[in-house]
Amino acid sequence: MTAIQTESLTKRFGDVVAVSALDLTVEEGEIFGFLGPNGCGKSTTINMVLDYVRPTDGRATVLGYDAQREPKAIHERIGILPDAFDLYGRLSGRKHVQFAIDSKGTNEDVDDILERVGLSAGDAARPAGDYSKGMRQRLALGMALVGDPELLILDEPSSGLDPHGVREMRQIIQREADRGTAVFFSSHILSQVEAVCDRVAIMDEGELVTVDTIDGLRDAVGSGATMELTVSATPSVSFDDINGVTNATIDGTVVTVTYTDSRAKAKVINRVEAAGVTVADVTMEESSLEDLFEVYTNHADESHVDAEVSS
Numbered sequence: 001m002t003a004i005q006t007e008s009l010t011k012r013f014g015d016v017v018a019v020s021a022l023d024l025t026v027e028e029g030e031i032f033g034f035l036g037p038n039g040c041g042k043s044t045t046i047n048m049v050l051d052y053v054r055p056t057d058g059r060a061t062v063l064g065y066d067a068q069r070e071p072k073a074i075h076e077r078i079g080i081l082p083d084a085f086d087l088y089g090r091l092s093g094r095k096h097v098q099f100a101i102d103s104k105g106t107n108e109d110v111d112d113i114l115e116r117v118g119l120s121a122g123d124a125a126r127p128a129g130d131y132s133k134g135m136r137q138r139l140a141l142g143m144a145l146v147g148d149p150e151l152l153i154l155d156e157p158s159s160g161l162d163p164h165g166v167r168e169m170r171q172i173i174q175r176e177a178d179r180g181t182a183v184f185f186s187s188h189i190l191s192q193v194e195a196v197c198d199r200v201a202i203m204d205e206g207e208l209v210t211v212d213t214i215d216g217l218r219d220a221v222g223s224g225a226t227m228e229l230t231v232s233a234t235p236s237v238s239f240d241d242i243n244g245v246t247n248a249t250i251d252g253t254v255v256t257v258t259y260t261d262s263r264a265k266a267k268v269i270n271r272v273e274a275a276g277v278t279v280a281d282v283t284m285e286e287s288s289l290e291d292l293f294e295v296y297t298n299h300a301d302e303s304h305v306d307a308e309v310s311s
């Protein structure tokens with residue numbers, strides 16, 4: 001069964017098309033990153049999937065249930081970390097989790113939930129009003145985990161967190177996914193998405209620009225990766241005919257090759273060595289998701305996109 005499926009899902013606010021004919025499928029058990037610049041329609045999509053906002057057109061199903069007709073069945077089976085959430089300042093973290101357990105009518109162990117989100121017994125005893133941003137996020141996520149949801153929907157789970165908090169949140173998400181929970185989360189923190197997601201969707205101005213694995217995005221964009229060889233002497237070679245090589249420069253004893261097919265690497269090294277030159281060192285750098293994101297969403301300068309794609 002699919003975790004989330006949207007068909008032509010559309011939301012207009014007056015003249016603003018917040019989400020335009022979105023077709024998206026999130027599979028059971030996968031970690032799915034939902035990316036895009038501010039105002040591209042991420043929260044509106046999540047709000048339609050959760051039936052907080054009614055679509056102008058199209059439909060969404062969550063775990064096979066219709067988002068508009070069966071929201072109760074959906075909310076019983078999923079965990080949500082909303083973009084903005086309220087905690088009761090005077091209530092302890094422990095009481096918050098207990099409240100979530102009582103509301104859902106489950107008999108889970110509070111300590112187990114606290115441990116899963118890394119809140120110590122000492123912290124859990126303190127009033128939530130005293131919590132740091134990271135502790136607040138972890139507590140809210142803990143409450144979302146109550147009821148052993150099949151799907152977690154997290155709207156910007158790492159917003160406002162420092163790098164340490166971001167890493168912790170990533171580890172928690174990974175652990176929950178390892179338990180078989182599908183995770184759908186929106187984020188601006190691209191490195192986080194890159195490290196944890198099976199697939200990502202990139203939105204721009206309400207439209208879905210692409211859905212793929214990180215590797216798939218790299219291949220599609222063609223920005224690929226760069227390999228730098230330090231060699232014993234300037235080789236007299238050309239790499240033009242090697243499949244997957246998109247650019248190559250030879251500057252004295254440094255050979256720099258950009259490629260989109262990883263099988264090109266060995267062929268390049270073999271060619272240099274066949275020219276009687278020893279390869280002393282090899283370094284490789286993959287294009288980051290940050291670069292890919294730029295390629296997909298930087299429409300301020302369309303020539304930039306073309307240049308990246310064809311480079």
Ligand SMILES: Nc1ncnc2c1ncn2[C@@H]1O[C@H](COP(=O)(O)OP(=O)(O)OP(=O)(O)O)[C@@H](O)[C@H]1O
Pocket residue numbers: 013016017018036037038039040041042043044045
């Ligand atoms: N209630 C609303 N009334 C009018 N316009 C809205 C409303 N909610 C969202 N919009 C508009 O819809 C578009 C998409 O907004 P949305 O909040 O979904 O983007 P987002 O990708 O979640 O942005 P961010 O990353 O900044 O949270 C924006 O142009 C926004 O101004």
